[in-house]
Amino acid sequence: MVDFDFDLVVRDGTVVTSFDCFSADIGVKDGVITAIGRNLRRGREELSAEHQLVIPGGLDPHCHIEEVAESGSVQEETFETGSKAALAGGTTSLICFKPQWRGHSIKSSAPDYLERASRALADYSFHQIITDPSPEVLDQEIPTLLALGVRSLKVFLTYDPLRLSDGQFISVLSKAKQLGMMVTVHCENYDAIEWLQNALLAAGKTAPVYHAWARPVVVEREAAHRAISLAELVGQPIQVFHVSAGAVADEIERARKRGSKVWGETCMHYLTHTIADLEKPHFEGAKVVCSPALRDEGEADRLWAAISRGTLNVISSDHCGFSFAKAKRDPGSSAYGQGTALLNDDGTPAFNSIPNGVPGIETRMTVLFNEAVTKGRLDLPAFVRLTSTNAAHLFGLKGRKGDIIPGADADLVIWDPTREKTINVSDMHQAIDYTPWEGYSAKGWPTTTIRRGEVVVRDNQILAKAGTGKLLPRA
Missing domain, CATH: 3.20.20.140 (Metal-dependent hydrolases)
Structure with a gap:
């Protein structure tokens, strides 16, 4: 019987935190980030993020x-x-x-x-x-x-x-x-x-x-x-x-x-x-x-x-x-x-x-991402802070949500900064029948979304089931 060190390993991506960018693997156990480093040991599930970014959900x-x-x-x-x-x-x-x-x-x-x-x-x-x-x-x-x-x-x-x-x-x-x-x-x-x-x-x-x-x-x-x-x-x-x-x-x-x-x-x-x-x-x-x-x-x-x-x-x-x-x-x-x-x-x-x-x-x-990073207004850590980290700090979720750090929930997004696509409501999952950004061309898109260590979206296909989200008590 194979003994795995991690439930999930996301390998070879450029990890973007609220303060830095670096090449590393991310190891996940029981829905939590337990290791960040190079050449981590085996995971029961492995995902390649080569040539892509790994950002906090x-x-x-x-x-x-x-x-x-x-x-x-x-x-x-x-x-x-x-x-x-x-x-x-x-x-x-x-x-x-x-x-x-x-x-x-x-x-x-x-x-x-x-x-x-x-x-x-x-x-x-x-x-x-x-x-x-x-x-x-x-x-x-x-x-x-x-x-x-x-x-x-x-x-x-x-x-x-x-x-x-x-x-x-x-x-x-x-x-x-x-x-x-x-x-x-x-x-x-x-x-x-x-x-x-x-x-x-x-x-x-x-x-x-x-x-x-x-x-x-x-x-x-x-x-x-x-x-x-x-x-x-x-x-x-x-x-x-x-x-x-x-x-x-x-x-x-x-x-x-x-x-x-x-x-x-x-x-x-x-x-x-x-x-x-x-x-x-x-x-x-x-x-x-x-x-x-x-x-x-x-x-x-x-x-x-x-x-x-x-x-x-x-x-x-x-x-x-x-x-x-x-x-x-x-x-x-x-x-x-x-x-x-x-x-x-x-x-x-x-x-x-x-x-x-x-x-x-x-x-x-x-x-x-397109307006801030692709167009050169802000760097990648600033993008992470604006979309996740700062709100987590303000509203009592610091350390659990909003950053890629050991002990945080393994909420991760594998993001392709080179992918170009035009927004079209027909490709979207919302109930509303229009988007103000219809026809907007953006460079930089998510390819995989991971919620608490579980792959919940892959290539715009929803894999999670209704009712699997969790209520977040806040400090």
Whole structure:
């Protein structure tokens, strides 16, 4: 009987960690990385990564998947389809959002959400959305989240019925500080948006592009400044989600220079798309209606500069998909709509009724690799930090996820940096019927995805079964 030293050995690849690149083998035992070195002894299974990179499995810390609205409607992307898409794109771990509906307790809001998540193929964790921080929620329910390993809260400063007042936001910050939790924030000024939106609608300006007119950079910048200031008042760490413009990154950078505990995240669509995409004919602009809105040409360069400086240190997908054939055209399909539904003459919804969100979980790492590494903006360790390591450190998964180190989960991606391919939704695994990157040509693609030592994707074919992902309690 042959005695193997490892369950799996990945051989002869260029290993990319958060701080270095080197040629080595990786040995895996019981789902964990146990050895990194040259000429490792035999594994029960062996994979060649010759002429390829071996990188940590991606950690996407911002994914809206199968969220349940108070009305009972459910987002089209399920945990099964969404995690298949994630794995195919090289992402092995997700942090999604547990809903709380205003007027409801956390427990009574989407009580089957954990059961829904148990169908995932990728490993998963949660941010808890807080829309109604009543004394009961603050003092009794939020502390119980710690037992689930949920160590982060999400708050909105815009959208009805999700937004918090400044006073409510302060109460959440205070409770999070008491419990040692992170707070993540959607920063936009609700009243300013409402004023602009009403003026545009009254003037008959209803096309998708006016979504961006109603949400200019100033409403995001002001809300980010306010969120950071209130967090400084309380002394609570926050992460500003989906930064879309350089002026918002500047607010974060100024705060960090003051010593404030604030981090910034951006998303791939802000680095590759602009307001011009909202102007596409035949309602095509609805495909990229998201909040904060897409910005003018040139803002992406300012975001890249902020990424290079470390001001923005996480790049997520903010995957929040609504199908173009149905949901984007249906004002009643979104839990995040704002304002009274209004239809155009052709039956399409006005900009304020288009469900907000774009699908990006499957394309995040490939598009970023092409934009950052292939085009020479960033080196390979920076790519790893942006897609995995930094989020793991921020959200309590350091040492387990996000890097190739002994003792970490064996979440690995064999990546071909020379492979060139065009993105086409027909090749993808998501439930959503379009991708904003349709026809985008990228150099650098995953060929094999390994989750906890098990090969789960090979050449875009999903090998894992539904329900094999694990809930990730976080420190």
